[in-house]
Amino acid sequence: MTATLPTDALATARASARGARRRRSPIDPAPATPWLFLAPFLLLFGTFVLLPAALGVWISLHDWDYTFPNHPFVGLENYQALIDPSSTASGPFWESMRATGIFTLASVPLLLVIPLLVAMMMNARFPGRNFLRAVYFAPFVLGVAVVSVLWRYLLDTNIGLVNHYLGLVGLPDATAWLTSLPWAWVALVGVTVWWTLGFNAVIYLAALQDIPAELYEAAHVDGASAWQRFWAVTFPGLKPVLMFVVVNTLILSANMFGQSYLMTEGGPGRSTRTAIYLIADTGLSSFQMGSAAAMSYILTVCLMILSAAIFWLFRDKDARRTGKKVRR
Amino acid sequence: MTAAPPTAPVPDRTVRVAGHRAGSVVRRRVARYVALYALALVFVSPLLYMLVTSFKTRADATGVTPSWIPDPFTTQAFQTLFSASDTPVLTWFANSMIAATANAVLVVATASMAAYPLARMQFRGKGIVFGLVVAMLLVPGVILVIPNYLIVSEIGWLNSLLAIIVPTAASAFGVFFMRQFFVNLPVELEEAALLDGANRWEVFVKIVLPLARPAMATLALLAFLTNWNDFLWPVYVLFSPETRTLPAGLATLQGANQVRYDLLMAGAVIASVPVMVLFSFLQRFIIEGVSRSGLKG
Amino acid sequence: MTNHTGRGRTVRAAALAATGALALAACSGGGDTPGQQQAAEFTGTYDGPEVTLSYWNGFTGGDGPFMQSMVDEFNAEHDNITVESNTIEWAEFYQKLPAAVTAGEGPDVGVMHIEQLSSNAVRQVIDPVDPLLEGIGLTADDFTQEIWDATEYEGQHYGVPLDVHSLAMYYNTEHFEEAGITEPPTDAESFGAALDALQEAGHEHPFWMPARWPAHLMFLSGVWQGGGEPYAADGASATFDSAEGVETLEWMRSMVDDGYSPASVDADAQYVAFKNGETSITFDGIWQINDLEESGLPYAAVPVPALLGEQATWASSHQFFLPHQNDPDEDKVAAAQVFVAWMSEHSGEWAGAGMIPARESVRTSGVLDGTVQEPIADAIDTMRFLPPVPGLGTIQAETLEVAVADGVLGDRAPDVALTEEAERATALMEENLARFGG
Secondary structure (H helix, E strand, O other): OOOOOOOOHHHHHHHHHHHHHHOOOOOOOOOOHHHHHHHHHHHHHHHHHHHHHHHHHHHHOEOOEOOOOOOOEOOOHHHHHHHOOOOOOHHHHHHHHHHHHHHHHHHHHHHHHHHHHHHHHHOOOOOOHHHHHHHHHHHHHOOHHHHHHHHHHHOOOOOOHHHHHHHHOOOOOOOOOOOOOOHHHHHHHHHHHHHHHHHHHHHHHHHHHOOOHHHHHHHHHOOOOHHHHHHHHHHHHHHHHHHHHHHHHHHHHHOOOHHHHHHHOOOOOOOOOOHHHHHHHHHHHOOEHHHHHHHHHHHHHHHHHHHHHHHHHHHHHHHHHHHHHHHO | OOOOOOOOOOOOHHHHHHHHHHHHHHHHHHHHHHHHHHHHHHHHHHHHHHHHHHOOOHHHHOOOOOOOOOOOOOOHHHHHHHHOOOOOHHHHHHHHHHHHHHHHHHHHHHHHHHHHHHHHOOOOOHHHHHHHHHHHHHOOOHHHHHHHHHHHHHHOOOOOOHHHHOHHHOOHHHHHHHHHHHHOOOOHHHHHHHHOOOOHHHHHHHHHHHHOHHHHHHHHHHHHHHHHHOOHHHHHHOOOHHHOOHHHHHHHHOOOOOOOHHHHHHHHHHHHHHHHHHHHHHHHHHHHHHHHHHOOO | OOOOOOOHHHHHHHHHHHHHHHHHHHHHOOOOOOOOOOOOOOOOOOOOOOEEEEEEEOOOOOOHHHHHHHHHHHHHHOOOEEEEEEEOOHHHHHHHHHHHHHOOOOOOEEEEEHHHHHHHHHOOOEEOOHHHHHHHOOOHHHOOHHHHHHOEEOOEEOOEEOEEEEEEEEEEHHHHHHOOOOOOOOEHHHHHHHHHHHHHOOOOOOEOOEOOOOHHHHHHHHHHHOOOOOEOOOOOOEOOOOHHHHHHHHHHHHHHHOOOOOOOEOOOHHHHHHHOOOOOEEEEEHHHHHHHHHHOOOEEEEEOOEOOOOOOEEEEOEEEEEEOOOOOOHHHHHHHHHHHHHHHHOOOHHHHHOOEEOOHHHHOOOOOOOOOOHHHHOOHHHEEOOOOOOOHHHHHHHOHHHHHHHHHHOOOOHHHHHHHHHHHHHHHHHHHHHHOOO
16 A cells, blocks of 8 residues: 555646635635644644655765765765766666566566456456455555565475475476566566456456446447457556556566565666665665755655656546547 | 448457458457467566576576476475574565555545545645645655655654554555545435534545545555555565564665575565455455556546 | 775775874874774673663574573663663674764664674774673683684684574474484485485485575585685685585585485575475484474484594584773663673583583583484584674675576586685785775
8 A cells, every 4th residue: 555646636726716605604714723733634734745855965966975974065066976978877777677577577567468368357246255255355455575575485496385386287386576577577467466456456446346337238238259348348447546546556576676675685686676675775775865855866766757647648638538528 | 341330239349340251250268368378487487487486496497497396395494594593584465465455544534534524625725735735746756755864763663563564654645535525425325414513524434535545545456565565665674583674674685695596486486475465355446546647537 | 885996096995084183182192093992991790870771683593482480580680770672683783883883873882793793993993892791700711712712803812702503403393203313313325314214215305495585504524524724714705615515515405316306495595495304314403492392293313424434513602792882881881790790600401492501611511412403412522603804794695605506406506606705805805904904
């Protein structure tokens, strides 16, 4: 249950001024009233969200060693060092960005498709449906620590359950899931899918249940195949949640840390050390906070460009669709 | 091809859609549910194995051939965890409980209060506040980690549960979530109360909050779970065994030189039980909260 | 884990800032090095009010209970001092100690490894202990030269040595009997013969070669055996890609290629396999002795054989340190010194944890007679320590350990992996020299 991101956030923001006017109260509040309501939140929000967001920029412009009293100003050197391929900082950083990229590319499609299959299977009334829904959701309420510690055990090359059963059915039984490539990635992605598929499945399921049965009927009457029904009825019905699911899954995957910290310890070599892992290591273990802050800004910019692209993709289509509706 | 009459109220649309081929469909349905249950069993089997292993001896847990039945059955791992001074699991448990509960209360209180004027009042600066809240929803949390460490260190909260409770309570999501709920409440009751001379606080506490209970419960649960499972932050800001939360403690259990799977699984079980209990009783709230987070309003 | 910032300009900026700080210090009349204190004069006893000391260490393994019983004994003997242990796994310990001390949340006394002293000294996480050493009456004569030198940084000593612990060769005595091996191997030839004999006796993989811990300790031992040095003594460059290094890593990989070890051994798997009787020989630290005793496995421990030249073994040493206090409590400082002195004097009991006492008088007093580690203690003169270069531990984890892992796993050719990582290590060491003003 990490950062969640509402679909219509931007639209609502834009509409906020307009929207509130619609429901104007008969008595206008005293000028201080709204601020008194907002004060506790704004205090927290200002101290632990707005201030650090700005302070991070300041830190990234310094050679900021937490354990040293002096933090010399270095301008953009931290950023330059990350971009300059000949510096000692850039190699590991881009390696970690690559690891984050691999993980995201491998896990996002699976986390979009598999939960959908699960949701479609569950989108019917049958005995124990709520129970099954809870079962598929269950791993998600466990934290990354429990999940990773558990799977590290199950995936142990020599005493793990996974290799044991693979051996029983005649498959290779000595795969080093956590210490060799590409298996370490297979393990990290697989465990993440197992852990979080319930989250997206539940969201899909809610959207599926909003699709009127009549639409399926009509499609059936028209003689549409299951595949055609999916594209004509199911997929459009998922549109309202799809952008949220895509952006949220993308951001969560790009923020992967615990799984590789606990399961592979970034290995083999440095190959599964993600960007977040390196940022935490650099800033909070080696105390090179300036460099770590610079890394986090580069990562953030990359993520925001990606999210913006997805927003734009979905927005555009939505607008066109509404446009058509109006014309009709 | 004859479709079922469209007016007949059939509860299950699967049956209805496929109604014209009843015989094979029933068989296929049964096969599908059996498959679903079988898959679900495989799906949860890792959790069962975790539970089984926590009752094994150290040697049994790392035996060459894995077994599903502890031989001998023992609570040794739990006892070791409970008695060892360097792995005070009960203290970690209490810490996690305190932190997650306090965090949930703080999130619900501050978010509800902040969401109310954003949903119901007109004032200068509202657009900016709401814009900032939404903007921060879109900013990944990474950029906050390093500076927040410094801020928490400045305040003197390093190695203290306050570092786990307070900073993450600034929940932009919570404000957004509660605002959506308030906006969709009928405004008439509040207006009537205001006309009767009640002040905004009274309206908020006596009328709005009671109506918002389901939303508050959902938000509280999500906040509790998030905090209970938080990993990166506690690992770095807590230093001593007596301040650690369960996930951070679990990471330290995974010692450098010796992997004690019996202890690890016992620790994982202890960390899982409360959320699993919470989940089994309140799953409706949690799952509905999650499904709503993806839908508009 | 790296220190990365632009080099040249950073140095100049740092120099400027330092000048500024000096000027400020001069203005305010502060004459001392800012922040650093010498341990207060040691009086030998503590008569002050009751104090509770926070004592940090990383004894999470079989050594933990021994440390705790010594602490209990100390507490029983001292009415006005209560020592509370905080045992944190070592990797985490080194990550948290600097942050905790900087934040004023640090301990009153602690134990760390000898190779970590300089890194923490330069960050002013720990204070020099020369007056304490003097007070207890410890001098260079009480320790081997290697240890004494390795505790020194910039002319001051930062640790009171507790023990020495090295890598050892453990072997399954039953397997050896089955294979008809009567004498444990001591060199490359007898080692190879033993492996072949074990395979013939039906032990398919007699020697599991780990890719992670303690693989790099085996690698370091090999470099020293060949007569090489992994790092330049002045901390300016990494030299582990030397001929000795390449030869060592090639030998490690050959254990897999020649079929003595399975490929891709998981972290700790070689040790678990040894305990399960799946493998016959393993190299590990002597801190595992208690754990093996408990397991009931028929085993013995001997010094690591001279596989790549002369006999030499990686070793480390646990050192008591006094953390820097932003706001020292004199009572606690005095009590902490009493604690360290007592532990040093009672370090014979620590032999029960499988360790070798560092103090010569204690080591030769008979406390090791009949212990498992006795034959290893006899080889103390062949034990080698990493040089006291600040930040070396972090760099080593980032470079040397990665090269060794890649080499063993066959992901990179040994010479390529070593050359590439040594280059990186050298760059990082140069940066550290600039940063820490070496």
